[in-house]
Amino acid sequence: MINSVEDPTVANILSTDMLKIYDIPRYQREYTWNQRDWANLYDDITQNDAGYFLGSFIVVNGTVNSKMDTIHYEVIDGQQRLTTLSLLLAAIYARVMEHKDSIDDDLMLDDVRPLRNRLILKSDKSRTRVIPQVQNHNLEDYRWILKEHIGLDVVMQKPKFLGLRKMSKAFNYFYDRLGEEVEDGSGIECVHALLDICKLVCSAVVVQITVDSHADAYTLFASLNNRGVPLSAVDLIKNMLLGKVAGVDDGRLDYYFERWQEVLRNLGDDYKTQERFFRQNYDAFRREVNKPFIGESGSQLPLGSVATRSNLLKIYEKRMEADDGALKVLDELTENSALYSKIIGLDQESPDSELSHQLLELSRAQGVASYLMLLFLFKKQDQLELKDETLALLVKLLVCFFVRRNLTDTPPTRDLERLFISICESLESEGLKGIAAAEYIKKRLVDVSASDASFKERLEGPIYDVNPDMTRYILTVIASPSVTKEMKPLWDRYDSGNYVWTIEHIFPQGKNIPDEWVKMVADGDVSRAIEVQEKQVHTLGNLTITGYNSKLSNMPFVTKRDRKDANGANVGYRNGLNLNDELVNTDTWTSEQIQERTDKLVGLTLKAFDFDEIEF
Numbered sequence: 065m066i067n068s069v070e071d072p073t074v075a076n077i078l079s080t081d082m083l084k085i086y087d088i089p090r091y092q093r094e095y096t097w098n099q100r101d102w103a104n105l106y107d108d109i110t111q112n113d114a115g116y117f118l119g120s121f122i123v124v125n126g127t128v129n130s131k132m133d134t135i136h137y138e139v140i141d142g143q144q145r146l147t148t149l150s151l152l153l154a155a156i157y158a159r160v161m162e163h164k165d166s167i168d169d170d171l172m173l174d175d176v177r178p179l180r181n182r183l184i185l186k187s188d189k190s191r192t193r194v195i196p197q198v199q200n201h202n203l204e205d206y207r208w209i210l211k212e213h214i215g216l217d218v219v220m221q222k223p224k225f226l227g228l229r230k231m232s233k234a235f236n237y238f239y240d241r242l243g244e245e246v247e248d249g250s251g252i253e254c255v256h257a258l259l260d261i262c263k264l265v266c267s268a269v270v271v272q273i274t275v276d277s278h279a280d281a282y283t284l285f286a287s288l289n290n291r292g293v294p295l296s297a298v299d300l301i302k303n304m305l306l307g308k309v310a311g312v313d314d315g316r317l318d319y320y321f322e323r324w325q326e327v328l329r330n331l332g333d334d335y336k337t338q339e340r341f342f343r344q345n346y347d348a349f350r351r352e353v354n355k356p357f358i359g360e361s362g363s364q365l366p367l368g369s370v371a372t373r374s375n376l377l378k379i380y381e382k383r384m385e386a387d388d389g390a391l392k393v394l395d396e397l398t399e400n401s402a403l404y405s406k407i408i409g410l411d412q413e414s415p416d417s418e419l420s421h422q423l424l425e426l427s428r429a430q431g432v433a434s435y436l437m438l439l440f441l442f443k444k445q446d447q448l449e450l451k452d453e454t455l456a457l458l459v460k461l462l463v464c465f466f467v468r469r470n471l472t473d474t475p476p477t478r479d480l481e482r483l484f485i486s487i488c489e490s491l492e493s494e495g496l497k498g499i500a501a502a503e504y505i506k507k508r509l510v511d512v513s514a515s516d517a518s519f520k521e522r523l524e525g526p527i528y529d530v531n532p533d534m535t536r537y538i539l540t541v542i543a544s545p546s547v548t549k550e551m552k553p554l555w556d557r558y559d560s561g562n563y564v565w566t567i568e569h570i571f572p573q574g575k576n577i578p579d580e581w582v583k584m585v586a587d588g589d590v591s592r593a594i595e596v597q598e599k600q601v602h603t604l605g606n607l608t609i610t611g612y613n614s615k616l617s618n619m620p621f622v623t624k625r626d627r628k629d630a631n632g633a634n635v636g637y638r639n640g641l642n643l644n645d646e647l648v649n650t651d652t653w654t655s656e657q658i659q660e661r662t663d664k665l666v667g668l669t670l671k672a673f674d675f676d677e678i679e680f
Contacts, residue, residue, distance in 0.1 A: 070274070073115075074149055075266035078182035078193050083134040085185075086123070087195045088143045089303045094199035095230045097144045102237045105148055109264050116264075118145060120271035134185075137274070140300070143196070148234060149265065150183055150194045151209070155238035156262045157183070158213040159246070159254075166251035175259050180214055182266075189217040196231075205231035277381060297373065298338045301380050308390030323398055330401035332410050341404050343371040344436035345397070346379055347485050348443075351492075357382065370481055403442040407435050419452050422459035428537055428555070431466040433477075437484040437505075438462075440491075448491065449498040457678055458502055464673040465509045470534045471522045472514035483512060502680040510675050519673075523666045526602035528567065536567055539609050539643060542668050546642035552611065568610040570637075570653055572618045573601045580620040584652055596655045604669070605662030608643045611635065621653045 070076075077084070109116055121142020128135055139146060157179050160167075167176060185191045192210060196202040204223045209231060210216040226232045245261065246254040302324055309320045331338045346353060347370055357366045367379045384390045405411035409424055426434070441450060441458070450458075469475065475483065487508050490496075496504050514522075528535045540554045547554060556564040572581060577593050586592035600606055619627070625647060627636035634640070637647040646661050647653075671677070 070272045072270065072272055073266060074118075074268050074270060075182070077146075077270060077272065078150065078153070078266075080178045080181040080186060083185060083187070085134050085136050085191070085193055085195065086139050086146055087136050088139045088147070088197045089307065093299065095144065095147055095196060095202050095234075097148055097230065097234065099233075099237060101144070102148065102234055105145070106152065106238065106241055109268055110261060114264055114267040115269055116267075117269045117271075118149075120273055121146060122273045122275060125274055125276050140275075140303075142270075145270070146194055147196050147202075147206070147231075149268075150192075151206075151231070151234045152238045152265060153179060153262065154183055154209060154214055155235055155242055156258050156265070158239060159242045160258050161213075163251055163255050166255055171255070175262075179259075179262055183210060183214050184216055189215065192216065201226075201229060202231060205229055209235050296335060296339070297376050298335065298342065300377055301342065304377075304381055304384055305390050305394060308384045309394065320394060323394060327394075327397045327401045330405040330410065332405075332408070337408060339373070339376075340432065340435070341401060342380070343373075343376060344439060345400050345404075346371040346376075347481060348436040348440040348488055350485065351489055353383065356386075370485070400439060400443065404435070404439055407438050407442065417452070417456075419456040419459065422456050422463065425463045426459050426466070428540075429463045429466045430470055430533065430537075431462050433480040434462045434466070434484055436481070437488055440488040444491075448496075448501050450501065454499070454502050454680060457680055458505060461506055461509060461675070461678050464675055464678065465513060467534060467537065467673045468513050468519050471527065471531055472518055474514035474518065475512045479512075483508070499680045506675070506678070506680070513675070516670065516674075520666060520670060523604065523669055524662060527604055528569075528602035528607060532567065535604075535607065536563075536609075538604075538669050538672075539567065539607060540565075541672050542665065543609055543641045543643045546640060548640065551640065554609065565609050565611050568608050568624075569601055570606050570608060570621070570624070570647065571597065571601055571658065573597070574618060578618050578620070581618075584621060585654060596658075600655060600658045600662075603658065603662045604665040605658040605660070608637065608647065609641060610637075610639060622651055 077086070105118075108118070119142075122140045123137035123142075124140055125137075157176070160176055160179070183193060185193065192207065194206075196206045198204070201223055204220075205226055207216060207218060208220060208223055208226060211218055211220065213235075227236075242258060242261070246257050249257055306317065306321060306324065309317065328338065331341050346367075350365060350367070350370070354365050354367050358364060359366065367382060368375050371379055380393065383393055386392075402411065407423060409420070409427060414420060438459070441448065441455065445455070469480075487505055490508075491501055491504065494504075522530065527538075544554060552564045554565050558564060571585060572578065577590070577597060582588055582590055582593040585596050623636075625637040627634075629635045637644040643665075646657070646664075650657065
């Protein structure tokens with residue numbers, strides 16, 4: 065995996081003799097370091113002895129250009145430090161040259177010109193040793209800085225708004241810091257002081273890890289603790305894909321980059337969602353994807369049985385190795401991410417449709433493991449002869465499956481991925497279509513689910529303690545028919561991210577049970593009240609939904625029931641939700657009442673998530 069590990073100094077990396085070029089891939093993330101990062105780097109170098117360790121960076125094995133006599137390394141991790149170090153050296157050179165008249169020929173030859181040659185190739189003054197990527201004018205800004213201050217021999221105009229961007233700000237930060245260092249000196253004193261700082265920079269140690277592939281680079285990220293933020297698997301897939309595409313059709317690279325951006329727009333900004341799509345995109349179609357790679361070994365899945373975080377890069381890298389592999393993968397990702405966007409609710413062509421409604425419910429029921437099967441069904445919808453109405457019923461079936469699974473842990477989480485993969489492949493192998501396909505999926509899910517008796521037993525117990533998120537979902541499903549247009553929707557959130565409606569324990573769950581509750585629940589017997597609390601406080605019968613949980617808390621039952629806000633609106637149990645029907649017509653709340661309400665809500669839940677209620 066690791067080709068070599070070296071502990072060169074900055075001077076070795078930016079050597080004036082070896083023509084090494086560090087190329088940051090065109091579509092890596094842009095230069096993001098800010099003043100805190102610049103200050104930390106400067107202070108670490110200047111306030112420590114020579115040879116200060118700056119961390120490690122990863123490059124893909126260099127390619128040799130025999131014509132230009134150069135070695136090109138692709139920087140996978142460490143671009144922020146490498147770019148910043150070169151800007152610091154550029155600022156030192158700019159400050160030194162302000163005292164050019166004080167520099168004799170020997171000093172110029174031995175120290176000043178070598179400094180310039182660490183940034184610009186001595187044999188070709190139009191080329192830089194570090195080549196930043198292009199996003200947000202990074203490369204353009206960097207080249208202008210070196211043109212203006214170092215002597216890069218290029219013809220270009222000053223980039224607009226240069227001073228507002230990070231490259232210029234970084235250079236100016238170092239330029240100002242160096243000015244403060246030598247403000248009391250003059251002439252040759254300043255030059256020597258600046259060159260002393262240069263020597264500290266050049267002596268700093270940076271471990272260069274050279275690997276053979278992007279996938280090898282990714283496996284190192286988990287164990288390396290660098291200053292910079294390591295690239296994600298999705299970043300590296302992008303780099304590999306666009307690098308391969310560039311070799312096939314370099315003239316349209318911007319077009320392909322925009323198509324990659326379309327993939328990410330389909331998936332949204334959440335990285336977990338993006339990574340999950342790339343894994344499920346393989347899992348859903350693994351049999352088809354593996355066909356070109358089946359060799360003499362006879363293995364049906366040479367790329368891997370399932371996609372994991374550790375093998376994800378290798379799967380996609382292998383697929384892109386063919387001449388047109390990257391283009392095929394990009395076409396696939398574009399099409400399948402658009403389907404995935406519908407599944408996760410980002411693209412709702414018909415937001416009021418039953419299918420969109422059920423997909424939203426599946427998300428709330430924590431059913432993301434089934435998205436790989438849904439991706440397969442959406443992609444093969446015409447081939448499988450599945451109508452939208454049938455798909456909506458299948459998603460509703462999945463909602464039932466996951467509510468029951470998430471409370472009973474049957475089947476266990478570790479089996480879910482292979483369950484849905486198996487269903488997809490069996491549909492194809494057995495040639496099932498239409499209602500027959502839907503009935504087959506239902507049978508597979510029912511066969512592995514917990515029995516009604518096991519589900520009922522879990523519902524009758526301390527459900528909130530087992531799974532508070534699923535408890536909230538069940539309560540909202542039961543309450544939803546009673547929500548009016550005047551009410552806030554049950555899934556609304558505040559700007560802080562907290563839900564407007566929250567779960568309320570009617571009999572308080574705190575350790576110090578208020579005297580009013582001890583008297584009501586146990587006729588003043590504290591030990592009996594504690595016993596009731598331990599047994600029933602987290603059961604369905606003692607739970608409801610309110611938007612004012614923190615204000616109700618340990619208040620007496622009647623106060624909770626009748627509480628109103630400053631405008632006279634009911635904010636207690638008279639808030640209009642059907643969950644509170646038993647609460648608004650009583651002045652007490654006892655163990656017997658909790659049990660009666662538990663039995664009622666368990667019955668409603670069993671009916672709401674009954675497999676037999678779903679017929680195709």
